[in-house]
Amino acid sequence: MGKEDKAIESKLSANGKTLLEKRYLLRNAKGKVAEKPDELFSRVAKAIARVDSSYGYSVEKTEDNFYQVMADLEFLPNSPTLMNAGTELGQLSACFVLPVEDSLKSIFKSLQDMSLIHQSGGGTGFSFSDLRPEGDPVRSTEGVASGPLSFMTIFDKATDVIKQGGRRRGANMGVLRVDHPDIIEFIRAKENEDLLRNFNLSVGVTDEFMEAVSQDRDYALVNPRTGKVEKRLKARDVFDRIVTCACQTGDPGLLFLDEINRKHPLSAVGTIESTNPCGEVPLLPYESCNLGSINLARMVKEEAIDWQKLKETVHTGVHFLDNVIDANKYPLPEIEQKTKQNRKIGLGVMGFAAMLARLGIPYDCEEGITTRGSFPNLPRSTLARDYPAMRNATVNTVAPTGSLSIIANTTSGIEPMFALTYRRNVMGTRLTEIDPVFEEMARKHGFYSTQLMEEVAETGSLQNSPNIPENTRRVFATALEIQPRWHVRMQAAFQKHVDNAVAKTVNLPHEATVEDFREIYMLAYRLKCNF
Incomplete structure (x- = not known):
């Protein structure tokens, strides 16, 4: 060596x-x-x-x-x-967004393109909002459409059998606009635990919808094929369904489409409808x-x-x-x-x-x-x-950095410490970690002991260690010990200075309620987070 x-x-x-x-x-x-x-x-x-x-x-x-x-x-x-x-x-990019237009030819081209991207090591995002709703007529066959969810299951099954670059399973982001006639079925998709396991789901919401939620008004569901209003729903009922399903299953998230496109420097080139799988990079179709x-x-x-x-x-x-x-x-x-x-x-x-x-x-x-x-x-x-010259349309983002942070021996992205000691599962191998900064600071400030490390290994926390100074306990508060609003505020603080988006987990206790989820989503919207 x-x-x-x-x-x-x-x-x-x-x-x-x-x-x-x-x-x-x-x-x-x-x-x-x-x-x-x-x-x-x-x-x-x-x-x-x-x-x-x-x-x-x-x-x-x-x-x-x-x-x-x-x-x-x-x-x-x-x-x-x-x-x-x-x-x-030689494929070097992590993030891709592909178009899905309302024809079998386009749908299956996107499926093929997704397969090639996953095979080469990338992850893909899609908006299925242009697909006609379930039951809509298909003139060429005199049949009826099966709707976006049916095609998403095909994408999901294909992802199951392809590993990214031969080393990890593929990942997808699936987006449906909140005004699509099939939105309720989309929101509830993950109630079936076996459905869309390779997708993160996000509802694409507009300012109009969020205002309707605040004012308890109804809003229109529009057929993307005809442009006609099919029916109207109470916005607050739909929002309640979103937060209930998010509380129960973890999906869907919200994608604030108007906020994203207001900040998009290339609005003259196209409209952003989706992101990469983790949500930190909104992209136009065919961008990486x-x-x-x-x-x-x-x-x-x-x-x-x-x-x-x-x-x-x-x-x-x-x-x-x-x-x-x-x-x-x-x-x-x-x-x-x-x-x-x-x-x-x-x-x-x-x-x-x-x-x-x-x-x-x-x-x-x-x-x-x-x-x-x-x-x-x-x-x-x-x-x-404002600028006579600019090399890159967008420059910064905050990714989850799950694997990179392990290599760098540090905390993920802008996340707080998840625990002071914990175990990860990486490709079938159980890895035990002690936070290196915690150990370093414990030695530096004289409170390191084998007994303390054993206690922390058992609980993952310092909060029940009365011999540790209060300020030190605050500095080393873990993700579940930090109030959810601080997670969102931190995301918003970074978002102000980021021209893509910020991937952030808001950690909630097991006993979190639907109301807790509602408050988080509304706070994220008010603070102008993208996702």
Whole structure:
């Protein structure tokens, strides 16, 4: 093992090493691991830096920069880039949205396109809102339509048998507008536990609908084929059905379509109707987006944010993700064309809660809340009013970073610490984790003991440890110990500065009521969250 590999190995947790071996490191023809972590980062850096030769930049210098931020776990790109950069597959994007138009030809083309994307390592989002409702006449066969849900089950079954890039199961986002005649069936879909297991579901809601909920008015259901009103429903009854099903099954979520499109810089190019599977990247049909995350836990120096280091890492991250657009091998020509026209990227963060802990700031407080030319469609963008040049139509997003945060040994996205110790299941392997910042701060501030670690391992919490200072207990409050409104407020605080969207889990206790869900959804709408 060389010096560089030893240095990287020392930064990785046991769980990070296990995950890399299980999912990311290349394997030989016999299925055995054929590269080390430093070789993975070198492979990725080399493949992405090569793009700089087209722009007259120093490839060697760029490669060194890219390698260093990954090897130091300061920045990591999304999983398909780590898996596929420098390989024959070469598909590097995580997020795609595909159109589904009201014809069998379009529906099954989207099904085929989804299969190719999943096979190459990506996840897909769809709006099924253009499909005619169940029972609507089909003139060509003199039959009747089976409705959006019936076709969604076909997409779901296909996803079951295809793994993303051969290493993980595919994932989908399914959206239906709240004014579609089949909306009640869509809302209730997950009441059947065996239905749509590979889909996250979101109801696309409008300002008009949310105002009707607030004012207790009815609203129209419109047939997308004819444009005619089929019937009217009480908005509050539909909203109650949404929050009841969300409380019981976890789905559907809400997609605030008007808010998303108000913020979309390319409204002249098209209307956004769906997102990637986790909801943090709203995209036009046939767009893709590649993501990367900065590890904020490594942006702290002497109990203060190292702003210069953060600035440099942001520049490197944007440079990296922009290069990915050119280095990518796209699964479809339509996706390559649309992606290169708009050049959307999603630079986000992970380790936010770990950073706050290192700074001694509780998650649930006000302090915690507080060069290459333009993309081709800039003239048609709202950004053209304020900027003479802009490389990427969108730049930042906040992804869940479930796997990346394990590799980086930090907290996920902008989530609070889920527990101070917990177990994960990764590809059939049970991984036990002790939060590294908690252990570090316990040793630093003199309250570390084997007995305390055993107590925390048993409960996952500090709140019943009276010998720990109150402020420390607040700093290390876990996700379920933080009031839901603080989760939403944190999401909204980030959303103000994010031009895509923010993936965020609002953790609720087992005894949470339908009213709790209603308050969360209404608060998210009032605070102008996208999702």
